[in-house]
Amino acid sequence: MIQVNQLTKQFGGAVVVKDLSFEVAAGAVLGFLGPNGAGKSTTMKMLTGFLAPSSGSAKINGFDIQSERQAAQAEIGYLPEGAPCYEEMTVYRFLHFIAEIRGFRGREIAHSIDRVLERVSLNAVLDQRIETLSKGFKRRVGLAQALIHDPRVLILDEPTDGLDPNQKHQVREMIRSLSDEKIVIISTHILEEVSAVCSRAMIINKGEIVMDNTPEALAELAPEHESVSLMIQDLDPQEVASALSLLPESDRVVLDPDGRVTVFPKSIGSPLLGAVQSLVAAHEWRVVSMVQHRGQLDAVFRAATEGGA
Amino acid sequence: MSHLAVIFKREFASYFVTPVAYVFILVFLVLSSAFTFYLGQFYERGQADLQPFFNFHPWLYLFLVPAVSMRLWSEERKSGSIELLLTLPITLWEAILGKFLAAWAFGGLALIGTFPIWLTVAYLGEPDNGAIMGSYVGSWLMAGAFLAIGCCMSALTKSQIIAFILSGTTCLLFVLAGFPLVLNFFEGWVPVMMLDLIAGLSVIAHFTSISKGVLALTDLIYFVSMIILWLFFTRLMLIIKSAD
Numbered sequence: 001m002i003q004v005n006q007l008t009k010q011f012g013g014a015v016v017v018k019d020l021s022f023e024v025a026a027g028a029v030l031g032f033l034g035p036n037g038a039g040k041s042t043t044m045k046m047l048t049g050f051l052a053p054s055s056g057s058a059k060i061n062g063f064d065i066q067s068e069r070q071a072a073q074a075e076i077g078y079l080p081e082g083a084p085c086y087e088e089m090t091v092y093r094f095l096h097f098i099a100e101i102r103g104f105r106g107r108e109i110a111h112s113i114d115r116v117l118e119r120v121s122l123n124a125v126l127d128q129r130i131e132t133l134s135k136g137f138k139r140r141v142g143l144a145q146a147l148i149h150d151p152r153v154l155i156l157d158e159p160t161d162g163l164d165p166n167q168k169h170q171v172r173e174m175i176r177s178l179s180d181e182k183i184v185i186i187s188t189h190i191l192e193e194v195s196a197v198c199s200r201a202m203i204i205n206k207g208e209i210v211m212d213n214t215p216e217a218l219a220e221l222a223p224e225h226e227s228v229s230l231m232i233q234d235l236d237p238q239e240v241a242s243a244l245s246l247l248p249e250s251d252r253v254v255l256d257p258d259g260r261v262t263v264f265p266k267s268i269g270s271p272l273l274g275a276v277q278s279l280v281a282a283h284e285w286r287v288v289s290m291v292q293h294r295g296q297l298d299a300v301f302r303a304a305t306e307g308g309a
Numbered sequence: 310m311s312h313l314a315v316i317f318k319r320e321f322a323s324y325f326v327t328p329v330a331y332v333f334i335l336v337f338l339v340l341s342s343a344f345t346f347y348l349g350q351f352y353e354r355g356q357a358d359l360q361p362f363f364n365f366h367p368w369l370y371l372f373l374v375p376a377v378s379m380r381l382w383s384e385e386r387k388s389g390s391i392e393l394l395l396t397l398p399i400t401l402w403e404a405i406l407g408k409f410l411a412a413w414a415f416g417g418l419a420l421i422g423t424f425p426i427w428l429t430v431a432y433l434g435e436p437d438n439g440a441i442m443g444s445y446v447g448s449w450l451m452a453g454a455f456l457a458i459g460c461c462m463s464a465l466t467k468s469q470i471i472a473f474i475l476s477g478t479t480c481l482l483f484v485l486a487g488f489p490l491v492l493n494f495f496e497g498w499v500p501v502m503m504l505d506l507i508a509g510l511s512v513i514a515h516f517t518s519i520s521k522g523v524l525a526l527t528d529l530i531y532f533v534s535m536i537i538l539w540l541f542f543t544r545l546m547l548i549i550k551s552a553d
Contacts (some may be wrong), residue, residue, distance in 0.1 A: 029532070051551060073398040080396070084389030088326045100315045101397050127328075145393070219419040 083142030222295030316407025357434025378459025440522020447519030459541030487511030
């Protein structure tokens with residue numbers, strides 16, 4: 001359980017994070033979304049005890065990040081932005097160091113490393129210096145060090161940034177595979193990532209939460225949600241459009257130059273698709289294509305953060 | 310093993326993964342010997358002691374110690390690993406001391422490497438071994454004071470070069486504090502008591518008796534306080550700098 005209460009951070013005169021309050025329960029994968037400079041990283045730095053908040057508080061599984069910093073930090077596995085680590089060390093020595101700092105002793109150290117290697121495949125490069133590794137492997141080293149103590153809270157700052165599509169997929173699979181009782185917070189500006197792994201998405205803009213819901217619920221806010229596009233053969237699209245605009249469920253109709261007609265519903269959950277189908281049947285139109293759209297986070301994100309940093 | 314020991318171990322080992330450590334020790338040995346035998350006229354003096362050797366240590370440390378200390382925090386800042394280190398469940402003191410002690414131990418190792426000079430003087434005459442031992446300890450303490458200064462300067466900046474210059478300059482001020490160059494600047498407009506205090510901060514003043522093999526309590530207190538003070542400053546800088 002993470003409890004954040006009116007967390008605020010100012011740098012000089014600028015307020016980077018403003019009165020942030022939220023709770024995350026075990027089992028949640030929370031995605032922080034926001035344009036660059038929205039305060040995602042700063043929030044994560046405060047949650048992990050790297051930055052002291054200007055005001056407000058955060059509790060990690062009951063431990064206050066300021067007054068009980070070490071106890072709180074022991075609960076957390078953290079991947080800072082860009083996955084920094086001690087590059088002159090070999091992967092094995094580095095993980096060994098982290099395991100020792102995390103309190104493992106003797107044989108436990110090897111066990112903890114073995115356990116993390118089952119999740120994050122690094123076996124091939126264990127004895128290589130980290131500075132010689134590719135970006136994908138470096139990111140994996142960063143993930144491995146965050147996971148080594150099997151933390152109950154995982155905070156990952158842009159875990160897939162700069163990875164190729166395969167590597168992104170692997171990291172997402174890994175995040176999904178983390179057991180249900182953990183809390184995972186990831187920050188990203190890749191929207192598909194949120195839909196792919198998060199159970200909850202929080203859009204942050206200029207240091208404030210502007211939206212907080214499941215990715216599906218957020219996507220439903222997109223104007224194109226449940227709109228229907230269709231193409232009819234051998235018929236003037238203008239005629240189709242005017243017929244569609246007469247439907248009681250139709251809010252507005254948009255005509256594309258390629259002849260595709262899209263009708264937007266008045267409200268979510270309206271029987272627009274059924275109405276369009278009846279209309280098609282009644283006129284005996286020959287349908288080339290008919291698609292009902294699902295809302296995309298992109299549009300919601302842009303609407304919520306437009307004019308942002 | 311405590312957090313402090315784990316950090317110490319990692320830091321100390323990190324000196325030896327690159328050739329830097331070996332180059333440093335080599336340069337230190339070559340320069341300290343060159344100074345002793347040529348500038349210090351070790352043979353010509355005809356005395357069985359190591360004064361010519363130790364006399365040059367403050368000047369040698371002036372640029373060699375900042376070369377060791379400059380990376381302590383600057384490198385962590387630059388690579389971002391400071392964020393990793395300081396979000397591990399350790400205290401800030403454990404991190405500061407672990408790093409400082411590793412650097413100090415490394416300095417000690419370089420100092421131990423000069424033992425052939427001791428052997429030489431012991432072969433040529435009958436030196437006061439106790440005095441030489443005392444000078445070694447004093448020299449190591451002085452290195453610690455310089456390192457603590459360097460540690461603080463390194464905590465200030467991402468750039469190792471800036472850290473090097475800042476620590477070199479600060480160390481130089483402390484070395485020269487008893488010299489007319491610095492004292493003349495203050496003379497006339499600060500109270501005499503202040504002037505005495507500034508002169509009292511001089512590294513040379515405190516090291517002169519040490520280089521002769523006299524390990525006085527006041528000199529020990531001076532160097533130890535310098536270390537403690539500058540490590541406190543380091544902590545302060547890390548806290549202040551992490552805010553922006």
